[in-house]
Amino acid sequence: MGRPDYRDALTRMDVLARLAAFDPHVAGTPPLGLALAGSDIDVLCHAPDPDCFASAVWQAFGGCQGFAMWQWQGGDRPVIARFEGAGWIFELFGQARPVAAQLGWRHFVVERRLLSIGGAPFARTVRALREDGLKTEPAFAAALGLAGDPYQAVLALERLDDRALARIVARAG
Template identity: 50%
Template structure:
């Protein structure tokens, strides 16, 4: 793992990031909290940013002297603000979108992946980790393991959320290969 400190949680704590950005509902997502990181993984944080200038000011004021600092705004319809920097050797990427975090693709994908891993008996995590170790990005790795390659993951998100909530027929809508030998082992009735 990158970094000069023991864990990504320590880097987040020592950076003060969650406190600095508390007004923007910061949430850590991605491979590190999923336990699927590789040596090149960064610390991804999604934020609800209605006022891009205010977000940029907070980030600029606190992190501009960090190695690798970059701050920019996308030209897409939502115009998210992105910041990158290193803290104690850990790369951070902040993603500030005007939509509430619960509506952002990064959070939704993370929530679904986390839920699928929670329902897993260990084989899904192992298979995804193997794909990741060979250089595959997280979403394509999940798609390959679950048999939904070629299907845009955002189109399957609502099915995956329904499936993890109800453990019902929505699984087959995205051609998901079940991972356990018995239905009771494949899917456990639980809520996100």
């Protein structure tokens, strides 16, 4: 039967409404159309007060199967929580910086632009690389022939306009 569409899972678990105070944004492979069987749903949140975010997440999702939450040390100390529901694994990421400034969102926006420019052929290439075991950013970097650290290489593309991105995609194709 398979799991439901990620949007249905978000609705069934009421994730976006429960996190509304933290400006939640769905990122990652499901909205890009690149989800694999083991992909999770990433929800990025603006959490200027990590303790408040952690408390809200615990209250909303602490009873869910596989619930775990931790906080990174250093910097702005993002809070991450994982849990299962509606056939998916959810990963919530709360960081003090606004979502638009978070690295995960910035990567997502660049990848969405690349997929829009490259269309179905480029998406098939990235998906095939993911099916071969690459994570998302390394798959994009490999598909584009980008050298160096794939996370930095993909992020460096965000400053380019769509015409420049189209040249890179065409050159790689």
